[in-house]
Amino acid sequence: MIGSATLGDLWTLRRKPRNQVMLYNQIMLARPYRRVWFLIRCLLEGNGSDGLTLMYREPGVRAAIQSIGRSKRPEQDIVLMAIYSARCRHITDHDIWFRLLEQLCIQAGHHHIQRLYAALSQGHEELREVFRQLGFDNYTQQSILRLEGPDWDQGTTFAPMRSQSHRDVWAIHKLYGAITPRLVQHVEARESRTWVLPRGQGRQLRQRGWIMGPDDDLMAYLQLTSGVIGHIFTLLLRPEHRDITTDILRFGLGQIPDSQPVYLLLRDYQREILLPAGDLGFQPIGEQMLLCKRTTVAERGSVILKPALEPSLESHAPVPTILPHRSDAQSYDRTTRHHQQHRSTTGGSSSTHSAES
Incomplete structure (x- = not known):
């Protein structure tokens, strides 16, 4: 079982580990790293972007992994991996490392951590294979x-x-x-x-x-x-x-x-x-070996292309309807006769009015 650290794990981390790997980053060379104090910080503030502490618990087996967040960046450095129990026959250290590191990657993704880094010494060939199996890439020495x-x-x-x-x-x-x-x-x-x-x-x-x-x-x-x-x-x-x-x-x-x-x-x-x-x-x-794993995957968004001649995309005046030649001629003929009658009537009225005056 793997989960967040509890108060009972304080006694575990105070003991001398049977197998411990420290992954020193730049900060750890300048100031001491205290795993118990970091565990207390995770208990008070909770696991998050500033740091993670996960514990592996099985009958007779205890193990821990810790990662520290980088200031104002969605990144963390894996700094500690430790096993606190006697060597077991039914499970190897390789399997414990793998399960802890796999769960750490999952938890980091849940807390919006985009990149996990690890500075692994050249001598840890077995642990290097664990990182490789979980998708960590060696980008430089x-x-x-x-x-x-x-x-x-x-x-x-x-x-x-x-x-x-x-x-x-x-x-x-x-x-x-x-x-x-x-x-x-x-x-x-x-x-x-x-x-x-x-x-x-x-x-x-x-x-x-x-x-x-x-x-x-x-x-x-x-x-x-x-x-x-x-x-x-x-x-x-x-x-x-x-x-x-x-x-x-x-x-x-x-x-x-x-x-x-x-x-x-x-x-x-x-x-x-x-x-x-x-x-x-x-x-x-x-x-x-400087290793890195991305917890995010690039995703190509779908592009929706709209027709360039879609009517709703253009605003213009409606095109007038063109009538057939025959109906257009009849309409024009009626209109012409109506105007001629109107002019003749108007003209007659005007002449009558002039004669009376």
Whole structure:
């Protein structure tokens, strides 16, 4: 049986799971993820666009799946899949994952979630097959790099970056479209307002951004997401300007005031940045497959074509009826005689009146 979480499931999630998979997104690298607190939030607010928690309950078997909503977008990230019971003979972990994930897709559709995302580590081959069977597509790969080694570049120059403003979002979106493959753009479905920095940011999570280049033709965009446990860089850079990668990252490192871990996220179409980032001290620590499933299906609407000469669509004066030649002649003949008689009578009356006068 699969259903929404209840108060009794709090004790289940507090225990150490036998099998757990964390699907780390950008936010989870910056601040800690607490599954129990997220469960309490779902209990208070209910499952919806902000997040879902579903539980699998069978005799001797408990399992959970959680997904977090993206701010102001009909999207969610799957972040946790966990099994809390001993291994059973009558059902495998593969079957439990499949049933939980299938029900999550159904519930997401009921709550008007259009896209589900998952950042799955390369080592989970069995779980990858579960996602594939349920219609998740792998649209790109992502490398996670962490600043660990010394700065082999030993440079002292900084890129002339300037702070992002509200009027720069269209230029940033244009840069994103220039360097991102069409398939990735189609899956992520971003808009220019996606790049607007959130207002009223709290202490646990903060985002900043810097741009470089002319206002209508940017060369680079650097975004920094800072949290209580780490800092994450995402970089948009035109390939022809990859020689300034270290200067841009060095500028970003200068904006970090503490010694928390620093991460850099690169897609597989940004491979030209790996080498200069390594010269600055960033080393790969993991590879992720970025998966997506759409819960909506495109539907072609029916088109009704109306006749162009339909009478009701045109407003015009009625066409006069054309009489046959014979009847028309008779009518004209009667009319002519009537007018002749009328004129003769009128003329006679006029002459009589003149004579009397």
